[in-house]
Amino acid sequence: MSGDEIEFVNAPPPDRRGPIGEWSGRLAILRGRPGEWARFPQGSATSASQTVHRLKARGRVSYGGAKPGEFEATQRTLDGETFVYVRYVGHLRAVEDAS
DSSP, X not given: OOXXXXXXXXXXXXXXXSOHHHHHHHHHXXXXXXXXXXXXXXXXXXXXXXHHHHHHSTTOGGXXXXXXXXXXXXXXXXXXXXXXXXXXXXXXXXXXXXX
């Protein structure tokens, strides 16, 4: 590989595959209400599944910089409408880490 193949650029643009800003704000609110479940409607079961996966993934910056294990997430379909349920549990980890 020669130096001619390297191009230095600014940071890449945000990943447009998911609602980055929307979830950053949501997770910030959940951090202020530890242990409480919140429910968010999703367009489809596939969208909900992808959202849950991303929330559970290791520290996805696209989801508010969540750390592993900081949030619990699951999905449910009720009366034909799909929801993602999320709660902040990072406060429990902080207590365990302090012990």
